[in-house]
Amino acid sequence: MSSSQGGVEDTYELQNDERLDDLHSKLRTLRGVTTDIYDDVERQNSTLDHTRDAFSSFGSSLASSSRRAANAFGIGNGGVKQWRIIGYCVIALLGMWITLKVVWWWYPSSPAPEH
Known part of the structure:
Protein backbone atom coordinates (compact mmCIF):
# COMPACT_ATOMS: atom_id res chain seq x y z
CA MET A 1 0.00 0.00 0.00
CA PHE A 73 -14.61 101.59 -25.15
CA GLY A 74 -14.54 103.57 -21.93
CA ILE A 75 -16.27 100.92 -19.86
CA GLY A 76 -13.45 100.58 -17.34
CA ASN A 77 -11.44 103.18 -15.45
CA GLY A 78 -9.08 105.30 -17.53
CA GLY A 79 -10.36 104.10 -20.87
CA VAL A 80 -11.11 106.14 -23.97
CA LYS A 81 -14.69 107.34 -23.76
CA GLN A 82 -17.19 106.00 -26.24
CA TRP A 83 -18.20 109.45 -27.47
CA ARG A 84 -14.58 110.09 -28.46
CA ILE A 85 -14.53 107.01 -30.67
CA ILE A 86 -17.84 108.03 -32.26
CA GLY A 87 -16.46 111.52 -32.81
CA TYR A 88 -13.32 110.16 -34.47
CA CYS A 89 -15.46 108.05 -36.81
CA VAL A 90 -17.68 111.02 -37.74
CA ILE A 91 -14.65 113.25 -38.37
CA ALA A 92 -13.05 110.54 -40.53
CA LEU A 93 -16.22 110.15 -42.62
CA LEU A 94 -16.55 113.94 -43.05
CA GLY A 95 -12.87 114.15 -44.04
CA MET A 96 -13.29 111.46 -46.70
CA TRP A 97 -16.48 113.10 -48.02
CA ILE A 98 -14.79 116.52 -48.30
CA THR A 99 -11.73 114.95 -49.97
CA LEU A 100 -13.93 113.26 -52.57
CA LYS A 101 -15.79 116.53 -53.25
CA VAL A 102 -12.50 118.39 -53.75
CA VAL A 103 -11.13 115.69 -56.05
CA TRP A 104 -14.33 115.71 -58.13
CA TRP A 105 -14.24 119.49 -58.30
CA TRP A 106 -10.62 119.60 -59.50
CA TYR A 107 -10.88 116.61 -61.80
CA PRO A 108 -14.37 116.52 -63.25
CA SER A 109 -15.22 113.49 -65.32
CA SER A 110 -14.39 114.11 -68.94
CA PRO A 111 -17.20 113.87 -71.50
CA ALA A 112 -17.31 110.77 -73.62
CA PRO A 113 -15.50 111.15 -76.98
CA GLU A 114 -17.78 111.72 -79.96
CA HIS A 115 -17.70 109.41 -82.93
Whole structure:
Protein backbone atom coordinates (compact mmCIF):
# COMPACT_ATOMS: atom_id res chain seq x y z
CA MET A 1 0.00 0.00 0.00
CA SER A 2 2.86 2.33 0.61
CA SER A 3 3.93 2.09 -3.01
CA SER A 4 0.49 3.08 -4.26
CA GLN A 5 0.32 5.90 -1.74
CA GLY A 6 3.71 7.16 -2.95
CA GLY A 7 2.37 7.27 -6.50
CA VAL A 8 -0.72 9.21 -5.42
CA GLU A 9 1.41 11.64 -3.44
CA ASP A 10 3.67 12.14 -6.46
CA THR A 11 0.60 12.76 -8.61
CA TYR A 12 -0.73 15.27 -6.09
CA GLU A 13 2.68 16.95 -5.92
CA LEU A 14 2.84 17.19 -9.73
CA GLN A 15 -0.68 18.65 -9.82
CA ASN A 16 0.26 21.14 -7.12
CA ASP A 17 3.39 22.12 -9.07
CA GLU A 18 1.30 22.61 -12.24
CA ARG A 19 -1.24 24.68 -10.35
CA LEU A 20 1.57 26.70 -8.76
CA ASP A 21 3.05 27.35 -12.21
CA ASP A 22 -0.41 28.42 -13.45
CA LEU A 23 -0.74 30.72 -10.46
CA HIS A 24 2.70 32.25 -11.13
CA SER A 25 1.71 32.78 -14.77
CA LYS A 26 -1.55 34.49 -13.75
CA LEU A 27 0.34 36.66 -11.25
CA ARG A 28 2.81 37.76 -13.95
CA THR A 29 -0.13 38.59 -16.25
CA LEU A 30 -1.90 40.50 -13.46
CA ARG A 31 1.31 42.37 -12.64
CA GLY A 32 1.69 43.32 -16.34
CA VAL A 33 -1.93 44.53 -16.54
CA THR A 34 -1.47 46.54 -13.34
CA THR A 35 1.68 48.14 -14.72
CA ASP A 36 -0.10 48.99 -18.00
CA ILE A 37 -3.02 50.55 -16.09
CA TYR A 38 -0.61 52.60 -13.97
CA ASP A 39 1.25 53.85 -17.09
CA ASP A 40 -2.04 54.75 -18.78
CA VAL A 41 -3.24 56.65 -15.70
CA GLU A 42 0.04 58.57 -15.58
CA ARG A 43 -0.30 59.52 -19.28
CA GLN A 44 -3.90 60.65 -18.74
CA ASN A 45 -2.91 62.72 -15.71
CA SER A 46 -0.16 64.35 -17.74
CA THR A 47 -2.61 65.11 -20.55
CA LEU A 48 -5.11 66.56 -18.07
CA ASP A 49 -2.38 68.74 -16.54
CA HIS A 50 -1.40 70.08 -19.98
CA THR A 51 -5.06 70.70 -20.84
CA ARG A 52 -5.63 72.53 -17.54
CA ASP A 53 -2.56 74.70 -18.18
CA ALA A 54 -3.75 75.47 -21.73
CA PHE A 55 -7.23 76.48 -20.53
CA SER A 56 -5.74 78.53 -17.71
CA SER A 57 -3.52 80.36 -20.20
CA PHE A 58 -6.48 80.89 -22.53
CA GLY A 59 -8.57 82.24 -19.62
CA SER A 60 -5.82 84.70 -18.69
CA SER A 61 -5.51 85.87 -22.31
CA LEU A 62 -9.27 86.26 -22.60
CA ALA A 63 -9.46 88.25 -19.36
CA SER A 64 -6.62 90.50 -20.52
CA SER A 65 -8.31 91.08 -23.89
CA SER A 66 -11.59 91.82 -22.15
CA ARG A 67 -9.91 94.44 -19.92
CA ARG A 68 -8.24 96.09 -22.93
CA ALA A 69 -11.54 96.17 -24.84
CA ALA A 70 -13.31 97.65 -21.82
CA ASN A 71 -10.64 100.35 -21.58
CA ALA A 72 -10.85 101.08 -25.30
CA PHE A 73 -14.61 101.59 -25.15
CA GLY A 74 -14.54 103.57 -21.93
CA ILE A 75 -16.27 100.92 -19.86
CA GLY A 76 -13.45 100.58 -17.34
CA ASN A 77 -11.44 103.18 -15.45
CA GLY A 78 -9.08 105.30 -17.53
CA GLY A 79 -10.36 104.10 -20.87
CA VAL A 80 -11.11 106.14 -23.97
CA LYS A 81 -14.69 107.34 -23.76
CA GLN A 82 -17.19 106.00 -26.24
CA TRP A 83 -18.20 109.45 -27.47
CA ARG A 84 -14.58 110.09 -28.46
CA ILE A 85 -14.53 107.01 -30.67
CA ILE A 86 -17.84 108.03 -32.26
CA GLY A 87 -16.46 111.52 -32.81
CA TYR A 88 -13.32 110.16 -34.47
CA CYS A 89 -15.46 108.05 -36.81
CA VAL A 90 -17.68 111.02 -37.74
CA ILE A 91 -14.65 113.25 -38.37
CA ALA A 92 -13.05 110.54 -40.53
CA LEU A 93 -16.22 110.15 -42.62
CA LEU A 94 -16.55 113.94 -43.05
CA GLY A 95 -12.87 114.15 -44.04
CA MET A 96 -13.29 111.46 -46.70
CA TRP A 97 -16.48 113.10 -48.02
CA ILE A 98 -14.79 116.52 -48.30
CA THR A 99 -11.73 114.95 -49.97
CA LEU A 100 -13.93 113.26 -52.57
CA LYS A 101 -15.79 116.53 -53.25
CA VAL A 102 -12.50 118.39 -53.75
CA VAL A 103 -11.13 115.69 -56.05
CA TRP A 104 -14.33 115.71 -58.13
CA TRP A 105 -14.24 119.49 -58.30
CA TRP A 106 -10.62 119.60 -59.50
CA TYR A 107 -10.88 116.61 -61.80
CA PRO A 108 -14.37 116.52 -63.25
CA SER A 109 -15.22 113.49 -65.32
CA SER A 110 -14.39 114.11 -68.94
CA PRO A 111 -17.20 113.87 -71.50
CA ALA A 112 -17.31 110.77 -73.62
CA PRO A 113 -15.50 111.15 -76.98
CA GLU A 114 -17.78 111.72 -79.96
CA HIS A 115 -17.70 109.41 -82.93
